[in-house]
Amino acid sequence: MNSARATDWSSAPAYVWDGTAARSIDAIIAPPLELLSGIDAQKERVLANVSRHAQGIAAHDILLWGSRGMGKSALIRSAVAHLGAGKLALVQLSADRLESLPALFVELRDIDRRFWLFVDDLGFAPGDLAGPRRLRSLLEGGVEARPENIRLGVTTNHRSILPRELDSGHSPRHERDAADDELALADRFGLVLGFHACDQDTYLGIVAGYAQYFGLDITPEGALLWAKQRGARSGRVAWQFIVESAGREGMRLPG
Structure with missing residues (x-):
């Protein structure tokens, strides 16, 4: 260096x-x-x-x-x-x-x-x-x-x-x-x-914004189940759900 x-x-x-x-x-x-x-x-x-x-x-x-x-x-x-x-x-x-x-x-x-x-x-x-x-x-x-x-x-x-x-x-x-x-x-x-930690509506709003931006077909039920499995609702958890959803659909995401 x-x-x-x-x-x-x-x-x-x-x-x-x-x-x-x-x-x-x-x-x-x-x-x-x-x-x-x-x-x-x-x-x-x-x-x-x-x-x-x-x-x-x-x-x-x-x-x-x-x-x-x-x-x-x-x-x-x-x-x-x-x-x-x-x-x-x-x-x-x-x-x-x-x-x-x-x-x-x-x-x-x-x-x-x-x-x-x-x-x-x-x-x-x-x-x-x-x-x-x-x-x-x-x-x-x-x-x-x-x-x-x-x-x-x-x-x-x-x-x-x-x-x-x-x-x-x-x-x-x-x-x-x-x-x-x-x-x-x-x-x-x-x-x-x-x-501060987000409530359920805010979490689902974050997920929906990502899904619309990347053209992903997701359901609120799937997003809530993911958050329950992770034991938290946050912007990071929402992004992780989007990564999982994109991966299942064979899509690439930036970063």
């Missing part, structure tokens, strides 16, 4: 950063925005914010939290893909590479392009406050704070990003202080949106 210094940050629609180097990605794999249903309010706000950043005007870092499989990561990828490469590129890094963010900021700060950094499924171990404090500093106020041409999109299962598993021996004041410290990281994100 080429060194990060050799990376051409000007042309590819997306990149993957491994902590010391980047590789370009020819295409962002994401569903079309119109297929992300059941999350209309979140979709509208994320797209508007990412679009503002692409235009070079004021925009927020984004924290998307909540139920698994409801389209948090797909929404970020889809929003960037929808806006096209042009002046905006997606840069994905794993949560265990956060310590390398200052080096990435150095790489990108002088590039004449806007970047959307994407960290999927962020979490910290219970009691780990050093990691969240470092990220808070990078987001706002520290000498290594992210440049103006960069914004972050983070997904997590927890609103506070950290699970609440405090030592029972801690005093109530210590627990309150620790909880405040954890929430302080989430407060650094200007746009925080929750994603």
Whole structure:
């Protein structure tokens, strides 16, 4: 792999950063925005914010939290893909590479392009406050704070990003202080949106949207049986049902 210094940050629609180097990605794999249903309010706000950043005007870092499989990561990828490469590129890094963010900021700060950094499924171990404090500093106020041409999109299962598993021996004041410290990281994100498990009607609506788009002949009964067998209703489960239905009909699907 080429060194990060050799990376051409000007042309590819997306990149993957491994902590010391980047590789370009020819295409962002994401569903079309119109297929992300059941999350209309979140979709509208994320797209508007990412679009503002692409235009070079004021925009927020984004924290998307909540139920698994409801389209948090797909929404970020889809929003960037929808806006096209042009002046905006997606840069994905794993949560265990956060310590390398200052080096990435150095790489990108002088590039004449806007970047959307994407960290999927962020979490910290219970009691780990050093990691969240470092990220808070990078987001706002520290000498290594992210440049103006960069914004972050983070997904997590927890609103506070950290699970609440405090030592029972801690005093109530210590627990309150620790909880405040954890929430302080989430407060650094200007746009925080929750994603919640969908009800039956929403689930069936997601399935129907996919089926119409791909020309599949499905039944609500089949979709509900699939969800029952999976033990969940979500956008991910709906997509898995569509994949199964397409496979049975001998069809190919993107991605």
